[in-house]
Amino acid sequence: MGLDNKDLQILEALQKNARQSLASLGKRIGLSQPAMSERVQKLEAAGVIEGYCARINLRKVGLGLQAILRIRTTHQHIKHYLDLFNDIPEVLEADRITGEDCFIVRCAFSQPADLESIVDALAVHGSVTTSLVLSNAVRKPVPVRSISGSDN
Amino acid sequence: MGLDNKDLQILEALQKNARQSLASLGKRIGLSQPAMSERVQKLEAAGVIEGYCARINLRKVGLGLQAILRIRTTHQHIKHYLDLFNDIPEVLEADRITGEDCFIVRCAFSQPADLESIVDALAVHGSVTTSLVLSNAVRKPVPVRSISGSDN
DNA sequence: GGTGAAACGTGCCGCTG
DNA sequence: CAGCGGCACGTTTCACC
Numbered sequence: 001m002g003l004d005n006k007d008l009q010i011l012e013a014l015q016k017n018a019r020q021s022l023a024s025l026g027k028r029i030g031l032s033q034p035a036m037s038e039r040v041q042k043l044e045a046a047g048v049i050e051g052y053c054a055r056i057n058l059r060k061v062g063l064g065l066q067a068i069l070r071i072r073t074t075h076q077h078i079k080h081y082l083d084l085f086n087d088i089p090e091v092l093e094a095d096r097i098t099g100e101d102c103f104i105v106r107c108a109f110s111q112p113a114d115l116e117s118i119v120d121a122l123a124v125h126g127s128v129t130t131s132l133v134l135s136n137a138v139r140k141p142v143p144v145r146s147i148s149g150s151d152n
Numbered sequence: 153m154g155l156d157n158k159d160l161q162i163l164e165a166l167q168k169n170a171r172q173s174l175a176s177l178g179k180r181i182g183l184s185q186p187a188m189s190e191r192v193q194k195l196e197a198a199g200v201i202e203g204y205c206a207r208i209n210l211r212k213v214g215l216g217l218q219a220i221l222r223i224r225t226t227h228q229h230i231k232h233y234l235d236l237f238n239d240i241p242e243v244l245e246a247d248r249i250t251g252e253d254c255f256i257v258r259c260a261f262s263q264p265a266d267l268e269s270i271v272d273a274l275a276v277h278g279s280v281t282t283s284l285v286l287s288n289a290v291r292k293p294v295p296v297r298s299i300s301g302s303d304n
Numbered sequence: 305g306g307t308g309a310a311a312c313g314t315g316c317c318g319c320t321g
Numbered sequence: 322c323a324g325c326g327g328c329a330c331g332t333t334t335c336a337c338c
Contacts, residue, residue: 001212011213014206018170021334032305037335048212054166055202056294060153061163063294068249068256085290089298094290097220097283104220104256104283108294131249131256138237138246142208142215142260146241173311187326189312 001046006031008144010039011048015141018052063108066133067115070101073126078102080125090118102126106133153198158183160296162191163200167293170204215260218285219267222253225278230254232277242270254278258285 003011009029013020026036043049058064071081078096081103085094090107097104107118115130122128155163161181165172178188195201210216223233230248233255237246242259249256259270267282274280 003213011206011208015208016203016205018204018206023334033335034305034337046212047209050207050209051168052170052204052206053168053293054163054170054204056163056167056296057199057202058294060198060200061155061294061296066247068247082289086292089295091290092292092294093288095218095220096286096289098286099281099283101283103289129251131251131253134248134250136245137234137248137255138243140244141205142210142213142244143241144208144213175311184327185312186314186328190325 001048003048003144007039007043007048010036010043011144012141014040014049014052015144058108062110064110065112065115066106066108066136067118068131068133069103069105069107069119069122070129070131071103071105071122071126072101072129073103077125081122084122088118088121090114101129153200155200155296159191159195159200162188162195163296164293166192166201166204167296210260214262216262217264217267218258218260218288219270220283220285221255221257221259221271221274222281222283223255223257223274223278224253224281225255229277233274236274240270240273242266253281 006029010025013025013028022036022040023033026033029036031039040049058066073081081094085091085103085105088107090109091105092108093106095104096102105122107115109115109118115132119128119130158181162177165177165180174188174192175185178185181188183191192201210218225233233246237243237255237257240259242261243257244260245258247256248254257274259267261267261270271280271282
């Protein structure tokens with residue numbers, strides 16, 4: 001799928017604010033409203049845009065604590081862990097990675113005691129290295145513009 | 153700020169799809185469109201909803217590779233690193249954490265050679281442990297419902 | 305590019321605690 | 322009396338032709 005410069009501008013804008021009228025966005029980019037609508041639909045259909053989500057302030061919903069867990073296990077337990085991740089509501093993200101650790105997991109919770117039970121649950125089939133998150137120092141949108149493309 | 157059950161339903165729904173009419177959402181929850189609109193505005197004003205963003209498929213925009221970097225450094229270099237993170241476009245997220253490592257960083261790029269230059273840039277003031285991401289195994293919305301509240 | 309339908313913002317009123 | 326929800330209106334935005 002070829003993405004021209006206008007497509008990249010659209011992706012950039014929708015990452016900053018997904019709830020904005022296609023009309024106003026089109027005016028800024030230099031596209032009529034139906035043209036904008038068509039491009040966005042194509043980006044969705046092509047899977048470039050996977051969806052739109054609200055960003056929630058974790059602290060404001062009572063999940064003021066976060067931790068990063070690194071999990072080391074053996075290959076036969078990987079499926080186990082995937083199920084565990086899905087079953088534990090505090091687990092927000094889990095990535096399978098290379099290296100000595102198999103997974104890196106982010107979770108959010110309200111009290112230190114919750115972390116204890118999470119670690120207990122995850123340490124059954126492997127070893128867990130736990131780090132508390134002090135601050136979400138950087139959080140950026142995907143830099144689509146750096147890829148460039150034609151100026152069409 | 154008190155969040156009742158309807159607020160939590162709204163947060164849950166807007167995480168699944170931020171681009172949906174407040175009217176239809178209100179109909180599903182059992183609220184008129186103006187009432188929905190007012191609640192959403194309050195959630196935004198209170199900072200519970202920080203914003204709305206499009207989720208982009210990294211592979212589809214040419215950033216098919218991801219890596220997790222753990223950075224170990226001394227306290228005096230922390231500010232340096234924050235600047236570095238902001239300057240390197242491939243860096244998507246960086247969290248300051250407890251433990252032997254100071255930061256955990258996620259970056260996305262298109263070729264292994266890009267990772268080399270990222271690591272080179274970040275290893276100047278500390279040591280970097282690099283793991284390639286094999287797959288984003290789990291990615292969940294924030295579980296707002298688990299906090300409960302009145303059934304109003 | 306234009307048109308009908310749907311969604312949004314606002315003001316006013318009624319209910320409830 | 323204050324807070325919250327519903328109705329009605331004008332305006333904007335959307336989808337389709």
